Amino acid sequence: MKHPDLYPLQFIPELKEKVWGGNKLKAILNKEGNGTVGESWEISGVQGTISKVANGALKGQKITDLIESYKDKLVGERVYKKYGSNFPLLFKFIDAHQDLSVQLHPNDTLAQQRHNSFGKTEMWYILQADTNARLILGFNKQLDKTSYSEILEANKIPTVLHSEKVEAGSAYFIEPGLVHAIGAGVLLAEIQQTSDITYRIYDWDRPDTNGQLRQLHTMEALDAIEFTAKAPSITYKDEEDTRVLLKECPYFVTHKLNLTKNFAVHNFENESCKVYMCTQGSAQFVAQDVSIEILKGETILLPASIHEYTIKTKNAIVLEVFIP
Structure with missing residues (x-):
C-alpha cells in the first residue's frame, strides 16, 4: 500500500x-x-x-x-x-x-x-x-x-x-x-x-x-526530590531573524525565532523532525507545494523527510524544537 x-x-x-x-x-x-x-x-x-x-x-x-x-x-x-x-x-x-x-x-x-x-x-x-x-x-x-x-x-x-x-x-x-x-x-x-x-x-x-x-x-x-536543585531563568539575548538557543538537553533542543521577515530552513537528510509553537503573530510554512499558516497558540510538525522549507512572516515569535 x-x-x-x-x-x-x-x-x-x-x-x-x-x-x-x-x-x-x-x-x-x-x-x-x-x-x-x-x-x-x-x-x-x-x-x-x-x-x-x-x-x-x-x-x-x-x-x-x-x-x-x-x-x-x-x-x-x-x-x-x-x-x-x-x-x-x-x-x-x-x-x-x-x-x-x-x-x-x-x-x-x-x-x-x-x-x-x-x-x-x-x-x-x-x-x-x-x-x-x-x-x-x-x-x-x-x-x-x-x-x-x-x-x-x-x-x-x-x-x-x-x-x-x-x-x-x-x-x-x-x-x-x-x-x-x-x-x-x-x-x-x-x-x-x-x-x-x-x-x-x-x-x-x-x-x-x-x-x-x-x-x-x-x-x-x-526518593525523587533533588533538595539542592534550582531553576534560574534561562538567560538569552533576544535577536531578530536568527535562531536564539533557549535550551539544549539530551531530550530536546529549543530555539526561539523572533521573525520580522521570511526565514529559510535547510535540514540534513534523516535529521530530527522539527516542531514549531507560535507564541506571537502568525507564520506560514511553505514546503514543496504545500503552504500552511499557524497563528498564535498553534503548533505544527515538519517531518524529517522535508529538507527545505520557508517560514513566511512579517511578525512572529515561534519556538523551534527538535530531538538531538
Missing part, C-alpha cells in the same frame, strides 16, 4: 479541564472550551491522549501510527532508532488561573523502575503573566530528607518554597526532582518528555472539581 507523501502536519489539540484552569487558552490563544480549561495538549504520544492529524491527506491518523508507517521519514533516523514508534516529546500550552499543585517528576531511572515510563524533564516559555504572577522553583533554604519530612509532617510546605516573579519571554528549565509549581496568572508553553507522571506534594488544601482533595504522593516523592 502506497502512503501519501508527508507534509507539514497539524494535530487536533486535546483540551484538559483542570480545577486550576481559566479562560486564557480561549481568550488569548483562541482555543475552544469553557472557563476551566487548564491545558491544551498540542502534540502528544502519551497513552490515552495520542494526537490525531488535523489537516491534509493523513487527517484523523494517530501520530504513533504515522511513525509506524513512515518511520525515520517522519521523526528522523536517530530518533526512530532510539524511540521506535514512541513519540518522545509532549507539547502543551498551560493556563494557570489558580496556583498549580506543588510537584516534582521522577528521572528516567526511577520512572522506568516504578512506572515503565520515561521520566519527565521539561521547559517553560512564558507567553503572558499577570502583575506579580510567580513560579515556585525549588526551596528557599537548605533541606535534606529529615528536615523536609519534619516540615511535611507539620503541614508547613509553603513556608520553605522559593518563588520568582515572571514576565512574558522568560524561559525556565525544570529538571527531574525539582520541586515546582506554576503560579496563578501565568500562561506558558511547555515542552517535555513524553510522560504524565507527577508526584504531588502539596495542593493548597484545595478540593478538586468533585469536591474531593486530590491525592498526594508524599512517599513516592521522598
Whole structure:
C-alpha cells in the first residue's frame, strides 16, 4: 500500500479541564472550551491522549501510527532508532488561573523502575503573566530528607518554597526532582518528555472539581526530590531573524525565532523532525507545494523527510524544537 507523501502536519489539540484552569487558552490563544480549561495538549504520544492529524491527506491518523508507517521519514533516523514508534516529546500550552499543585517528576531511572515510563524533564516559555504572577522553583533554604519530612509532617510546605516573579519571554528549565509549581496568572508553553507522571506534594488544601482533595504522593516523592536543585531563568539575548538557543538537553533542543521577515530552513537528510509553537503573530510554512499558516497558540510538525522549507512572516515569535 502506497502512503501519501508527508507534509507539514497539524494535530487536533486535546483540551484538559483542570480545577486550576481559566479562560486564557480561549481568550488569548483562541482555543475552544469553557472557563476551566487548564491545558491544551498540542502534540502528544502519551497513552490515552495520542494526537490525531488535523489537516491534509493523513487527517484523523494517530501520530504513533504515522511513525509506524513512515518511520525515520517522519521523526528522523536517530530518533526512530532510539524511540521506535514512541513519540518522545509532549507539547502543551498551560493556563494557570489558580496556583498549580506543588510537584516534582521522577528521572528516567526511577520512572522506568516504578512506572515503565520515561521520566519527565521539561521547559517553560512564558507567553503572558499577570502583575506579580510567580513560579515556585525549588526551596528557599537548605533541606535534606529529615528536615523536609519534619516540615511535611507539620503541614508547613509553603513556608520553605522559593518563588520568582515572571514576565512574558522568560524561559525556565525544570529538571527531574525539582520541586515546582506554576503560579496563578501565568500562561506558558511547555515542552517535555513524553510522560504524565507527577508526584504531588502539596495542593493548597484545595478540593478538586468533585469536591474531593486530590491525592498526594508524599512517599513516592521522598526518593525523587533533588533538595539542592534550582531553576534560574534561562538567560538569552533576544535577536531578530536568527535562531536564539533557549535550551539544549539530551531530550530536546529549543530555539526561539523572533521573525520580522521570511526565514529559510535547510535540514540534513534523516535529521530530527522539527516542531514549531507560535507564541506571537502568525507564520506560514511553505514546503514543496504545500503552504500552511499557524497563528498564535498553534503548533505544527515538519517531518524529517522535508529538507527545505520557508517560514513566511512579517511578525512572529515561534519556538523551534527538535530531538538531538
